Amino acid sequence: MKRGITLAYWVVLGVTILIGALALVVRALDGLKVTNLTQIVPWGLWVALYIYFIGLSAGSFLLSTLIYVGGVKRFEPVGKIAMFTAFVALMAGLLFILLDLGHMERFWTVFFNRNPNSVLEWEIHFYLLYMVILVAELWLLMRRDLVRWSQEKKGWLGTLYRLMALNSRDISEKALQDDMRLVKLLGLIGIPVAIGVHGGTGAIFAVVKARPYWYTGLFPLIFITSALASGGALLTFIVAFFSQLEEKARGELVGGLGKLVAALLGVDLLFIASEFLIGIYGAIPDHLATYNTIMFGPFWWVFWILQLGIGAALPLILLTHKRTNSNITWIGLAGAMIVVGIVGVRLNIVIPPLTRPLVEGFDTAYIPFTAAASLSALPATLDQILSYITWAGGLILLVALGALILFAAQKLGASIGQPAFYAAGIVAVVVIVFLAIRVVGAPGVSLAVNGGTAWSGYADMFAQTDSARQNGLYFPTLIEWLTSAGVIAFCVALFSIGKALLPLETKELSAEEMERARKSPWLARTEVNK
Numbered sequence: 001m002k003r004g005i006t007l008a009y010w011v012v013l014g015v016t017i018l019i020g021a022l023a024l025v026v027r028a029l030d031g032l033k034v035t036n037l038t039q040i041v042p043w044g045l046w047v048a049l050y051i052y053f054i055g056l057s058a059g060s061f062l063l064s065t066l067i068y069v070g071g072v073k074r075f076e077p078v079g080k081i082a083m084f085t086a087f088v089a090l091m092a093g094l095l096f097i098l099l100d101l102g103h104m105e106r107f108w109t110v111f112f113n114r115n116p117n118s119v120l121e122w123e124i125h126f127y128l129l130y131m132v133i134l135v136a137e138l139w140l141l142m143r144r145d146l147v148r149w150s151q152e153k154k155g156w157l158g159t160l161y162r163l164m165a166l167n168s169r170d171i172s173e174k175a176l177q178d179d180m181r182l183v184k185l186l187g188l189i190g191i192p193v194a195i196g197v198h199g200g201t202g203a204i205f206a207v208v209k210a211r212p213y214w215y216t217g218l219f220p221l222i223f224i225t226s227a228l229a230s231g232g233a234l235l236t237f238i239v240a241f242f243s244q245l246e247e248k249a250r251g252e253l254v255g256g257l258g259k260l261v262a263a264l265l266g267v268d269l270l271f272i273a274s275e276f277l278i279g280i281y282g283a284i285p286d287h288l289a290t291y292n293t294i295m296f297g298p299f300w301w302v303f304w305i306l307q308l309g310i311g312a313a314l315p316l317i318l319l320t321h322k323r324t325n326s327n328i329t330w331i332g333l334a335g336a337m338i339v340v341g342i343v344g345v346r347l348n349i350v351i352p353p354l355t356r357p358l359v360e361g362f363d364t365a366y367i368p369f370t371a372a373a374s375l376s377a378l379p380a381t382l383d384q385i386l387s388y389i390t391w392a393g394g395l396i397l398l399v400a401l402g403a404l405i406l407f408a409a410q411k412l413g414a415s416i417g418q419p420a421f422y423a424a425g426i427v428a429v430v431v432i433v434f435l436a437i438r439v440v441g442a443p444g445v446s447l448a449v450n451g452g453t454a455w456s457g458y459a460d461m462f463a464q465t466d467s468a469r470q471n472g473l474y475f476p477t478l479i480e481w482l483t484s485a486g487v488i489a490f491c492v493a494l495f496s497i498g499k500a501l502l503p504l505e506t507k508e509l510s511a512e513e514m515e516r517a518r519k520s521p522w523l524a525r526t527e528v529n530k
Contacts, residue, residue, distance in 0.1 A: 013493045020486010023479050024099075032102055034479040041354045041474040045347075046100040049484055051201050052230075052346040053093035053491075055223065056339075058198035059231020061086040061134065061190060063260075068137075068180070069187040074256055077245055078235055080504045083138045085234060085495070090131060092491040099483060119204050126196040133190040139164075140179045140186075144171050145503030160501075198227045205349065213279070213290040213353040222271045226345055229264040233315075233338035236261055240332025244505050251328055258331040262319040265338060269312055272345075286356065293352040298473060302344045311341010351474055 026034055037044050064082035066072040098104055115121045147168055150161035202223030205214040236257040243250050279287040294303050318324045318334035325331065476484075498504070 010493075013489045013496075016485050016489035017493065018486075020483055020489060023482035024486060026479050027099065027483055028104065034477060036474055036477050036480070038474075040357070041351070043100070043350050043354060044474055045476040045480045045484060046096045048343075048346040048350040049487075050093050050096040050100065051198075051223070051349070052343055053089045053096065054201055055198050055227035055342070055346075056230050056234055057086045057089035057093060058194045058224070059227035059229065060089060060235060061130075061194045061231075062228055063232055063235065064137075065187045065191055065194075068183050069191070075253065077243075077249065077253055077505065078239055078257070080138065080141050080502075081238060081499075082231075082235055083134060083141065084498055084502065084504055085238070086231075087131075087134045087138060088491050088495045088498070089231075089234075090127075090134065091494070092487060094127070095487050095491075096484070099487070119200060119207055123197070123200045123204065126193055126200055130190070130193050130197050133186050133193060137183050137186045137190070139166075140183050142503050143168055143179060144176055147171050149503060157501075195224060198223050211353045212284060212286045214349075216275065218271060218275060222268070222275065225264065225268040225271055226342060229261060229268045230339055230342040232257060232261040232264055233335040233342075236335030237332050237339060240328050240335065242499070251326075254328045254331050255326060258319050258325060258334065261335060261338065262316060265312065265316065265319075289356045290353050293355060294348050297352060297355075298475075299347075299351075302347055306344030307341055307348060309341075310337050311344055312338075315341070355473055 035044065060082045063075070064079050064086070067075050067079040067082075098107060101107060110121075110124055143165065146161050146165040148171060150158055150165050152158075153161055199220040202220035205211075206216060206219040208214050236254060239245075239250065239257065240254045243253075245253065276291065279291060294300075315334040315337045318330050318337075324334075
């Protein structure tokens with residue numbers, strides 16, 4: 001059973017990455033015209049996901065500083081995982097902002113065309129320094145285990161660990177203390193850098209005077225608190241469901257993380273409520289128009305269901321109720337809900353303020369350009385091949401996704417009872433069958449972006465290009481959804497491989513392990529043999 005679930009997991013990731021790669025080819029060849037971005041709404045799904053993953057990264061890193069700078073030892077088992085999570089999330093965020101560039105191949109010019117008065121310019125410097133700090137800290141934290149594993153592991157794994165150890169051989173106690181001093185120093189430097197990374201992202205929005213919803217000094221603080229809440233929630237989810245720690249230690253760790261996340265989420269909700277209440281009380285028309293779009297516009301459910309329901313109310317109930325706040329499964333589920341719910345927060349930050357016209361009537365007076373009817377850069381034969389690969393991949397993805405949903409429902413069955421388990425199974429089957437019918441019903445032979453048939457089975461579930469451009473509204477196209485899914489799947493796969501291969505959950509060396517290390521001829525000249 002476990003082997004089958006593992007296979008389904010990698011099938012889901014592999015197919016999603018493949019479909020995302022095909023969509024990326026479309027994006028690279030035809031540019032931003034395959035999106036629903038316009039001069040009215042120049043930022044969309046990719047920018048929302050960019051700030052989402054940058055927040056996950058900054059939040060995970062800042063929580064790791066509680067351990068290595070603040071000395072909070074109870075969370076030490078997740079220190080390296082937090083650091084690695086921060087690195088992978090940073091990669092995801094940078095990939096999404098790369099997708100949003102009109103000419104992705106020109107990203108390097110930003111390092112030569114300097115503008116010290118630009119917030120974006122400062123952000124670039126923060127990202128580079130932040131990446132260096134993350135990699136250096138992570139290596140120092142893993143170094144001792146990499147040296148040890150380079151001798152214990154055979155074959156290509158041993159070679160890999162020797163390369164990663166960078167010819168380091170000293171695993172003495174003094175070397176470990178030196179490593180931790182450097183980690184603490186880098187952590188101290190990294191605190192303002194991480195705050196600058198995500199607080200600066202909030203400042204990118206906050207300095208836009210033409211958008212009243214963004215133009216507030218509280219906005220950078222909201223970004224930082226939501227980053228801490230989402231980063232902590234992600235770590236809670238990972239430790240609850242995927243940690244190799246023993247049951248008792250894992251329970252104590254997850255319980256502590258759950259309490260911390262509940263407090264951070266409460267502060268985040270307080271800041272957001274303050275923003276909304278002050279804006280509504282002020283009754284400034286531009287403010288009210290944006291709040292009305294967020295709460296009662298076409299995507300009202302993103303605010304009420306995704307952001308407040310799944311991302312706040314339900315997790316807080318699970319994390320504070322006495323029957324669930326001591327159960328690892330429920331706490332982990334609450335963490336997953338917060339991680340998903342924060343996506344709604346980011347979408348509401350980026351898109352609704354842009355859909356409100358700066359000049360009354362401009363959204364109806366202006367007629368946006370229409371995307372090309374087909375992918376001009378692709379020959380017909382290749383177009384057909386990509387179409388069928390996407391269609392078949394969608395079916396495989398749905399089957400594998402259904403298997404994972406049923407497995408998750410079965411795991412929860414022990415704590416939620418058999419009736420709830422059967423209900424979850426029925427819902428999963430209905431959803432999978434519905435999606436399969438929609439996909440199979442329109443197999444098509446063209447990758448046409450606007451009006452084609454290959455995408456229509458999928459596009460009906462999201463938004464057509466023409467309708468999305470009416471009246472200044474923005475709905476992501478299928479290309480935007482698929483490339484986003486591909487990037488996320490790639491980063492999840494990267495995290496899974498890293499978790500399997502890297503020493504992210506190792507304990508201190510025992511006396512037996514130290515003795516084995518002393519007898520290693522490769523370490524014969526190191527301080528450990530003294």
